[in-house]
Amino acid sequence: MEAVRSITINDVAAKAGVSIKTVSRVLNREPNVKDDTRERVLAAVQELNYKPNVSARSLAGSRSYLIGVFFDNPSPAYNADVHMGAVLRCREAGYHLLVEPLDSTAADFASQLIPMLATLRVDGVLLTPPVCDSPVLLDALDAAQVPYVRVAPDGQLDRAAYVHMDDRRAAAEMTSHLIGLGHRDIGFIKGHPDHGASHLREEGFREAMKAHGVAVREDWVVQGWFSFQSGFEAAKTLLAAKDRPTAVFASNDDMALGVIAAAHQLRLTVPDDLSVVGFDDTPSARMVWPQLTTIRQPIANMAAAAADLLISGEMTTEDGAPASRLLDFELVVRDSTKPLKG
Amino acid sequence: MEAVRSITINDVAAKAGVSIKTVSRVLNREPNVKDDTRERVLAAVQELNYKPNVSARSLAGSRSYLIGVFFDNPSPAYNADVHMGAVLRCREAGYHLLVEPLDSTAADFASQLIPMLATLRVDGVLLTPPVCDSPVLLDALDAAQVPYVRVAPDGQLDRAAYVHMDDRRAAAEMTSHLIGLGHRDIGFIKGHPDHGASHLREEGFREAMKAHGVAVREDWVVQGWFSFQSGFEAAKTLLAAKDRPTAVFASNDDMALGVIAAAHQLRLTVPDDLSVVGFDDTPSARMVWPQLTTIRQPIANMAAAAADLLISGEMTTEDGAPASRLLDFELVVRDSTKPLKG
DNA sequence: CCGCGCCATGACAACGCTGTCAACGCGAAC
């Protein structure tokens, strides 16, 4: 069978009657090409349906048109959102996405990715929690001089560009929603202490309580680990006593689902006997009854914004500080919350 | 700052005192290299921590060491599992994974990916449901002469290599589990009619019922669309009547969760008043109370096996038929099933 | 002892593109 030789820049150059370098210039949007010439080249590209070869580009030039995504997030939904958001933005810009799951518990964790960086020459990487907060990883990336953008990082914000949302304000809004419904006895389940978002969300909760002049009952603020199980257990202690909250704010959806499960088991009806809210808007939040009131994180948008920074190369602001982007969240009111009965 | 020139094959060749071609031979496991020489080269590679440049390899040779994953699956958990399984196997073999979400509802659906194939020169692609059953996509891939392996395809099995599990037998086993628990009045919620798995699962259900001599009540076999909502609605009709099944087999977990939600709403207790089972073992299956009895699909393993076929190039059996691999499922018994009370 | 063939190795071109630098043409400034 005849090998299908693909169309090269030479073919385009010949067709347009210019040198390959000029075609290259047009393709890379370099300045100093006459409009006339540019159009002729573009026409030839169209006609031949020419697509540049990424390998050749990356070998010859300094860009690989490849962006890596490292992740070690236990939530598949989160990862999928990230991929989706990033890949869409990448596609627009002619970039492609390389996914690399990482096992951050492995001892040789950082060494897993150095070979990849060396082999692929990615133009940048996109880091999501929790790996985006690993100093080891960040150091390795810095050493390899690979640009990176962090999504929802926790601290060390001056270290590199990042994209985030206002967890604190979101938690405050959610708390206000509960208070607006008449709730005063609100329990809070904290997230994994290693995740920065946990602290932000707790702060937001406390802030809003204070702003509304509602006291926080410290024995109703319990530790969780972002897992269904931890939410389930936290809720059991929270709800077992006669003296129990009328609403529970879990720091993420998985734990909120645990709360709902615990409530079921204790024969409490949600939302009649207990309002429950979560944070994240995972797919599971809609797969229970009652469907969960929660905060929708703009995960895909954050990933897209991060990809944007990487592609445009705007990793620092004019004064040299790391660039950042703040995206909006959304309070999604569903069926797990209800005004406190008289 | 001094540019960090990375280590090339030249450096290794110099250090080992051989030509670059010999290094290349060692790296590619080509024959006709003296053991002595091979060891010397390997030592130099180790010492310099040399990593071949994928772009150069792909440009010069015929392989890109890149594998693409196309997907358009609504379930993020499914996609994540696929990525994970595939990427792990790829890593072992020095390959990398490129993810490409596809919008199969878009009109120019196939044209989205042709550029990518032309640009990236991937060595193969991995197709998951539902895109793995798109004739348009398959045709495009054939035309572009890109090898591909399908995961859990529906029909046209003689068209290309694939990896699958026995949906029918799994459904039969699940049904037997229910019957073994004493259930005779079993409702069944069908999956999306466009998914091949739907039919297989229904067949397995009917087979097992027949094998145990239990009649299928056709009015208890209702259509669903694999979504929570469709399961919820199907369950409402199923459970509303006085004369209702004691167990419901939903063709996937999302629908099973819908059934549980509907049961809650109707004040039926699962599993005391009703046993519910699903299929897939999604993360959500464990985030409800009671946790769902379901079938664990070996998604990651299927993806790994598919990557395996792609990498090894064993796309056809000796007699020219497409290669295939059958993987095992697992029946996971949790809390949503219970022996029928006396 | 000569010649053939195979194993082991290397020289060199090629892959498709970008970076560098030189060259050209044309209008402005002198």
Added chain:
DNA sequence: GTTCGCGTTGACAGCGTTGTCATGGCGCGG
């Protein structure tokens, strides 16, 4: 009219690897 400068273009050399082909050495049979 000549010079200078700038906008525009092209020639050419890599980028780091693999494919092709040539070369040299060595064992073995005649």
